Amino acid sequence: KAGVTQTPRYLIKTRGQQVTLSCSPISGHRSVSWYQQTPGQGLQFLFEYFSETQRNKGNFPGRFSGRQFSNSRSEMNVSTLELGDSALYLCASRPPGQYNEQFFGPGTRLTVL
Amino acid sequence: GESVGLHLPTLSVQEGDNSIINCAYSNSASDYFIWYKQESGKGPQFIIDIRSNMDKRQGQRVTVLLNKTVKHLSLQIAATQPGDSAVYFCAENAGNNRKLIWGLGTSLAVNP
Numbered sequence: 113k114a115g116v117t118q119t120p121r122y123l124i125k126t127r128g129q130q131v132t133l134s135c136s137p138i139s140g141h142r143s144v145s146w147y148q149q150t151p152g153q154g155l156q157f158l159f160e161y162f163s164e165t166q167r168n169k170g171n172f173p174g175r176f177s178g179r180q181f182s183n184s185r186s187e188m189n190v191s192t193l194e195l196g197d198s199a200l201y202l203c204a205s206r207p208p209g210q211y212n213e214q215f216f217g218p219g220t221r222l223t224v225l
Numbered sequence: 226g227e228s229v230g231l232h233l234p235t236l237s238v239q240e241g242d243n244s245i246i247n248c249a250y251s252n253s254a255s256d257y258f259i260w261y262k263q264e265s266g267k268g269p270q271f272i273i274d275i276r277s278n279m280d281k282r283q284g285q286r287v288t289v290l291l292n293k294t295v296k297h298l299s300l301q302i303a304a305t306q307p308g309d310s311a312v313y314f315c316a317e318n319a320g321n322n323r324k325l326i327w328g329l330g331t332s333l334a335v336n337p
Contacts, residue, residue, distance in 0.1 A: 116268070147327075155269070155314065155327040168324050202268050211318055212259045212326070216268025 113138055116217035118203050124223045130191040133220045137184050137205030143212065144186040146178060158201075161186050176203075186217040192221075198224045237334045244302040246331045248315035251296060255317040258291060259325070260300045264311045272300070272313075302333075312333045 117136045118223050125131050146158040158171035161180035184205075188205040190197055200221050204214035205210075250258065254293045256277055259270035275282040275289045275298075282289050288301040298315055312330040319326055 154329040155316075157324055157326075160324070170324075204268070212257050212274040212325075213271040214269075216270070218268055220268065 113140075116203055116205050116215050118199045118201075118217035118220050120220060121218065122221045122223075124225060125193050126225050127193055127195060129193050130189065131193060131222060132187055133201055133203075133222075135186045135188075135203030135205075135217060137186070137203075138207075138215055141205035141207050141215070142184050143206050143208070144180055144184065145206075146186070146188050147202040147204065148172075149202055149219070150198075155202070158188065180205045193224045195224050198222060234329070235332045235334070238305050239306060239335060240305060240335055240337050242305055244300075244305045244309070244314045244333060244335075246300045246302075246315075246333065248298040248300075248328055249296060250298060250315070250317055252317060252319045252326070253293070253296065255319040255326075257318040258289070258298050259316045259318065260287075260289060261314045261316060262309075262311045262331070263314065269314060274318075305333075305335050307335050307337060309333060 119134045143162045145160040147155045150156050158172055159166055159178050160168040164180045177189045180186045200219040202216050202219045204216045206214045257274050259274040260272040262272050263269040273284045273287055273289050275291050280291050286303045290299045312332050314330045315328045316325045
């Protein structure tokens, strides 16, 4: 099985712009979670989608949003980018009923200038 | 509040030695405690988990110990190899929403 894929791998944006990141989960996985990873804060949970519905949400401002499509692919969007949004954004999928073992993609490295 | 933290941010060991990575947690209600490994340029990878009603679980070359009395979790890696060099995260599965709460990570460097 192919692993979780994320595109693009690297992105450079300027303050005020918006960005869309994409994640394709492992085939058969319907749950997709997004995390922000920074050196000082570690992995911070953004949100989780299951069957096109947001099931869980972390403590991030409304500038961070996401969605999931019928094929389980997911996108996250960050509007009005700030310097502090520079981070590695990780996507993880998991099979139904399994909560502890998540399968992560390589991440998208976002740099905001 | 809930938090998962790590005692040591970096750990350096000799190849062949055993490694012990520690983690403290504060939420006694967590159902599971989990260890992940993140190699450079990759996403985290699941290593092992332990249910809160257990105090020890073994995997391939790894052992996780859970001490609920002092809210402490550790990951022991036997015969550490260069391929074990990575950042190790502990996480806890807390509450009905099944959201994972992650620690900050410990960097393990294996010296040849």
